[in-house]
Amino acid sequence: xxxxxxxxxxxxRLRLLDQRLLPEQVEYLDLTDHRxxxxxxxxxxxxxxxxxxxSAAYGLVLAxxxxxxxxxxxxxxxxxxxxxxxxxxRPTAVxxxxxxxxxxxxxxxxxxxxxxxxxxxxLLEANRIYREDGEVNRAIGAFGAALIPDHAxxxxxxxxxxxxxxxxxxxxxxxxxxxAQNKQVHVYVDETRPRLQGARLTVWELTQLGVPHTLIVxxxxxxxxxxxxxxxxxxxxxxxxxxxxxxxxxxxYQLALAxxxxxxxxxxxxxLSTLDRQTASGDMIEIEERAAxxxxxxxxxxxxxxxxxxxxxxxxxxxxxxxTAFITEKGIVYPPFAAGLAKLFN
Numbered sequence: 362x363x364x365x366x367x368x369x370x371x372x373x374r375l376r377l378l379d380q381r382l383l384p385e386q387v388e389y390l391d392l393t394d395h396r397x398x399x400x401x402x403x404x405x406x407x408x409x410x411x412x413x414x415x416s417a418a419y420g421l422v423l424a425x426x427x428x429x430x431x432x433x434x435x436x437x438x439x440x441x442x443x444x445x446x447x448x449x450x451r452p453t454a455v456x457x458x459x460x461x462x463x464x465x466x467x468x469x470x471x472x473x474x475x476x477x478x479x480x481x482x483x484l485l486e487a488n489r490i491y492r493e494d495g496e497v498n499r500a501i502g503a504f505g506a507a508l509i510p511d512h513a514x515x516x517x518x519x520x521x522x523x524x525x526x527x528x529x530x531x532x533x534x535x536x537x538x539x540x541a542q543n544k545q546v547h548v549y550v551d552e553t554r555p556r557l558q559g560a561r562l563t564v565w566e567l568t569q570l571g572v573p574h575t576l577i578v579x580x581x582x583x584x585x586x587x588x589x590x591x592x593x594x595x596x597x598x599x600x601x602x603x604x605x606x607x608x609x610x611x612x613x614y615q616l617a618l619a620x621x622x623x624x625x626x627x628x629x630x631x632x633l634s635t636l637d638r639q640t641a642s643g644d645m646i647e648i649e650e651r652a653a654x655x656x657x658x659x660x661x662x663x664x665x666x667x668x669x670x671x672x673x674x675x676x677x678x679x680x681x682x683x684x685t686a687f688i689t690e691k692g693i694v695y696p697p698f699a700a701g702l703a704k705l706f707n
Contacts (some may be wrong), residue, residue: 367372367524370538375419384565395443395496402450409525410599414456417447418487421464423453425483433474453608453649453676455637460490491527497632498529505535509542511634513592515580518551519610520562521597531630532595540572549585552704555655577698583619591627601636605681605698606643611674626685630692643678650663651675
């Protein structure tokens, strides 16, 4: 367990580690209403698919507690509206929708329509989602560590550690578990433009864990594979379509192409909460486009001409054919993915 918490429920407020300020500052924000939670998700105060889902669930707790004078039917309606507002914060990561749906389904299944019963159910389900995330991540770490040979060189993209989850992490959690088994690993950390989650966050986490690592620009990964030698690539995911196509942080697709060209295994850590069985393929996944300023500036410094035309997709789609296997909390899934992923829910 790490010394920090990305998310924590304090009984009457949600505490989030402000990831925009890392690694220079470690500061927490206390949020007391669901709209503040939605804003924190949208502006990436909190980021990482699993922890976004957990935060959204607690956002519904805050919405439920906002007006203690509401009767049951009015409170149900309020929760539906709040869930829609939270859902709009970021469209690509399926965990957000998954967590909100879980809480609402819990409410809809209640035989008692009293506001007190509804509030208790919302908090119970949010706490359950929080607890399960830690359990899921440790299971992913245990299964994935078996895939990592001793003295492995690994390329990792974005940040998938305890910052993006409740604890331990998904893809970075696999590395954490392997390191805890005294395997000698070295991680090549993609900086992950434009928001530099690798440079700012993953390097920070690996330093705390004592895992040897080297920071590289995203476009250096293929060169490192050819000249230094890489044993595997490990990434997380924001959504996995039914056929195994992967939506993940922009730059994942080109890393998968480079790995395929060099015969390097490409593993995706995928909690079941990221598997979207209702979406047939990656072509159907909405890709979030973010503000141009994320590309044109670093901090407060403009790095191009004012008014330069910009496209800033936050995610890309990696076709299933470039994925070696998925690491889930129920085990390793190899091709054919459509059948293998579906079996996880049977």
